Amino acid sequence: MRILVIHQNFPGQFRHIAKAWSERPGWEVVGIGREGCPGLHGMRCITYKPHRDVRQQQHHYLSRMESAVLHGQAVARLLLDLKKQGFTPDAILAHPGWGETLYAKDVFPDARLIHFCEWFYSAQGADVGFDPEFPTTFDDHARIRTWNALHLLNLENCDVGVSPTQWQKSRHPQAYQDKIVVAHEGIDTELLGPDPNAQIVLNGRQFKAGEPIITYVARNLEPYRGFHVFMRALEKIQKEHKGCHTIIVGGDDVSYGRRPKDAKNWREKMLREVKVDPSRTHFVGKLPYDQYRKVLQVSAAHVYLTYPFVLSWSMLEAMASGCVVIGSKTAPVEEVLRDGVDGRLAGFHDVEAITAALGERWDAQAPSNDLCVTSRRKAQGFTRFRGLQSYDQLLLPKAGYEQARISFHDQLVSSTMESIS
Structure with a gap:
């Protein structure tokens, strides 16, 4: 052949x-x-x-x-x-x-x-x-x-x-x-999976599985993947939960859509708009695959937002890693993730609902742990x-x-x- x-x-x-x-x-x-x-x-x-x-x-x-x-x-x-x-x-x-x-x-x-x-x-x-x-x-x-x-x-x-x-x-x-x-x-479901002992050092700080860590991943940080909405929700969740840290993976280029007119990139623009704690907000750029995999393993809540567009591997990889995924209520996500069964769904533009779903992750551990199991099982179909x-x-x-x-x-x-x- x-x-x-x-x-x-x-x-x-x-x-x-x-x-x-x-x-x-x-x-x-x-x-x-x-x-x-x-x-x-x-x-x-x-x-x-x-x-x-x-x-x-x-x-x-x-x-x-x-x-x-x-x-x-x-x-x-x-x-x-x-x-x-x-x-x-x-x-x-x-x-x-x-x-x-x-x-x-x-x-x-x-x-x-x-x-x-x-x-x-x-x-x-x-x-x-x-x-x-x-x-x-x-x-x-x-x-x-x-x-x-x-x-x-x-x-x-x-x-x-x-x-x-x-x-x-x-x-x-x-x-x-x-x-x-x-x-x-x-996706590489054999390599991906939860690890209760996972840890990684990023930007000089060590992160461990079991800590209140929010993760967000995109090839590039931009509106098509809901970066602007995520940052607004992050501002709110940081005010309500003082101990949580956030790891944000992605570059400053543009994969889809356009660059902002009044800033070099969307990260710079959103940091002007919202007030987040820089000591708890960790922008790590693009990572080698092994480090990226560790980020998913230490994640307590993974946010995946997207326009009605192409579904990213990263959402499936987060599910395969046993993450609790808070996804946007848009067609590509809803095809895979069911609210309350495989993860949580919130309206793409609904900052309050995204914030509430993140808050539930800290306030109700047992139901979230169930979501980890069903999320990983669903990912085995890929x-x-x-x-x-x-x-x-x-x-x-x-x-x-x-x-x-x-x-x-x-x-x-x-x-x-x-x-x-």
Whole structure:
């Protein structure tokens, strides 16, 4: 079996899948990523770079499409070189969001093209316009509609798509729903788990499991992941509970949305707005995975807020670590977490409800401990092994990926029943 795995930031979401495939006897797996991508130890990775930048005079509705064409051209050149070298893939697994696979079928028409269908934009009903603090304009809506031209081409070109959650699949056009399988790639549940003896030193202070520690994690601290709302709740919870400390993991860049107009980053902006105790509020930036895992293990309450958007691995990893998760009452979270069963839900914008849920964690230990157990059980439905099984099925014709869809659904149902029992 010969497989190409394409991701701008290779390996991206495909780390576990690509590694497992590359270690199989007789399988040849090649990664493709943009210049500067992390790569994967022990696996061949080829990098590309678009031959030029998007033209400055390009209409801003079309800038992403021009960027996609440039990415697609760069990858097509690599694919043509591979073809000349005698490498013909049986399947191509790709995140097509930057345009890398626009011309993949023109080079390898017989290869099975599997697209990671992470998100399809819309002006209503999801992330855009969700937060009243950041109103949208007609210009925003027109730009979003135009951006989707790339995603429609991707849906048309691929043989099968895969979305990590039902919510993410549901955002794609109805005409392509039958083409998309719901299968999560999986998290490392074997490595994640509670440790009553866990401890970690951050910013010169030692934190231990069992202490009143609040955790918040995002790739970058920004409104899409509710950072602004979290900081407002933190101000209140610190006034009510003098002994709690908070560990905030995440960078100061922007993954989604925009930077604030009146500050360098959202951390600086929110620290101007709210008054929190700096001796109990610990910004630690981005952490190596082992340190990040320890942060989850010392957490007494983990806050995960998100717009109706892509579900983060971090919420599932917190659940797998046995954290009590206080999540936003938004579609991606509600698909996994049930209020009072696997964790606590509060309205995304409801600072009072988030504060109250955090307060309950300190005031009612026994019920919260029950949530730790059921939360971890629920996370077992998202193991790397199950993710690999589902992705294996995607390599097969339609009967195979239909079986993957049924299998993953049965696994989630089984996991839910286990958490109830």
